[in-house]
């Protein structure tokens with residue numbers, strides 16, 4: 169019964185995540201209606217829900233949630249194991265968290281590739297901003313790092329992999345990639361922020377995938393390897409990366425769509441409430457959530473420090489449930 | 493098309509009634525917690541926490557459903573209410589967030605002696621006091637006829653809610669919630685104490701009467717509002733979204749109900765049984 173309820177919670181969480189992402193995907197690729205004189209007509213809610221961006225975004229976000237929570241939890245147990253290597257409770261928990269988070273982390277770059285190829289086709293401005301691509305060119309390079317300078321129209325200090333972008337985005341090293349200059353200036357998102365956020369997401373994702381593959385290799389040789397301090401330290405360092413990558417990912421998809429809130433249909437400036445003085449509620453809710461976040465962190469810390477501290481019996485070990 | 497929109501509006505009313513019945517008790521619980529004083533205040537709060545503990549998290553479902561129906565089935569009404577009544581709606585939201593968080597944090601401290609429990613307990617109590625008043629204020633303002641829908645976009649926050657009528661509705665809501673809660677806790681006290689059989693017999697009747705009273709008040713309000721969503725400019729059919737959307741919303745509501753009602757029933761059944769046997773809740 170307990171297990172059944174847990175499965176229900178996990179399924180419910182996954183499903184609600186997938187449906188929420190549908191709304192976001194629709195804002196990126198609106199579908200399911202006709203626009204007549206600025207008013208949506210012939211509304212088809214199911215077509216809107218099944219918009220073209222949904223599948224790639226939902227898969228990516230679901231994997232991201234598992235990777236982020238898996239690594240966050242693994243980090244906590246790694247921290248505990250660094251102090252008490254023999255603790256079976258934490259050993260089991262670490263193995264479970266790494267299996268869930270690691271599998272997702274290895275799949276994320278694959279899923280991200282689908283996202284990037286979809287964006288290249290569907291939202292070329294966003295791709296250009298993500299990659300700091302100002303000029304339209306064939307055989308565009310892949311830029312790692314670098315600072316896009318919108319005023320000068322170039323991305324400086326980036327490591328460029330020749331033809332890398334064309335290859336990744338279109339699976340053809342000579343494909344033409346549209347640059348920001350192909351679009352009117354007032355349609356540009358902020359390339360500096362979008363490029364930076366994209367780099368952060370991919371960097372975190374690469375580190376996590378590397379640690380996950382390494383963990384698989386270690387575990388394949390001997391599960392004892394997983395509790396070696398250097399490895400535990402690496403897991404600990406990766407612990408926050410998933411959450412950072414999720415935030416960066418949302419920054420990419422949201423800032424990358426600006427100045428639109430519903431791409432091509434409604435500008436963000438048109439969507440904002442006519443109520444004035446929004447700084448006040450903004451400050452209020454920020455302070456509220458900050459305070460609640462600190463309290464929650466403090467309580468979680470307390471719960472973690474109360475966790476079983478001695479070798480628990482191998483069978484019937486209580487396993488903490490992780491949720492997105 | 494009109495029939496569908498009235499069905500959807502009925503869905504809002506039903507979820508508000510369920511919110512008052514099931515959620516009202518735990519709002520009231522916070523208020524009783526505030527009133528409890530003296531040497532037994534701690535014990536009283538513990539009792540309240542146990543009585544509402546297992547079910548309070550589900551209670552927000554109802555207000556979420558009401559808001560989602562309003563948002564999807566009646567977008568113009570949603571726009572008008574959320575902009576014109578920006579201030580009370582935002583404060584109510586803050587109250588709901590604080591209540592939820594305070595209750596969860598509070599229950600981590602249940603067996604501590606320190607200040608943590610008392611602090612979160614008071615936050616919970618104050619938020620419980622404020623939120624129903626604001627809910628009533630919003631309902632009152634929507635019925636008062638002073639919110640005007642502009643032909644174009646709504647103009648921004650209105651001060652129409654700052655008048656005696658919405659506030660009297662707010663106080664009424666608070667009173668109803670506290671009343672419901674009081675009866676629920678009486679039953680809980682009886683169940684936890686020794687004299688179960690004698691007392692329990694009369695409480696169900698009292699509880700059913702109180703519940704009926706709340707239902708009648710809200711259903712009466714719904715009848716008086718009919719056919720308006722927001723008096724006097726937005727009627728239910730005029731504010732409704734497209735036929736296809738309404739149909740889908742109603743299908744989703746029906747499907748959701750099939751899942752939700754047995755689950756809620758199971759929840760109450762499980763925890764009610766526990767209360768009758770007087771066993772404490774496992775954590």
Ligand code: HEM
Nearest residue numbers: 225228229232277280283284370373410413414417418421
């Ligand atoms: C490592 C290679 C990765 C690539 C190539 C990649 C690619 C992308 C792309 C192209 C988007 C934009 C989608 C859109 O706007 O339609 C995106 C969004 C996003 N990414 Fe990644 N990503 C990677 C790793 C990660 C990781 C490790 C996480 C988190 C653990 C993550 C979390 C997100 C989130 C939350 C979004 C926004 C929501 C969504 O579109 O699903 N990504 N990613």
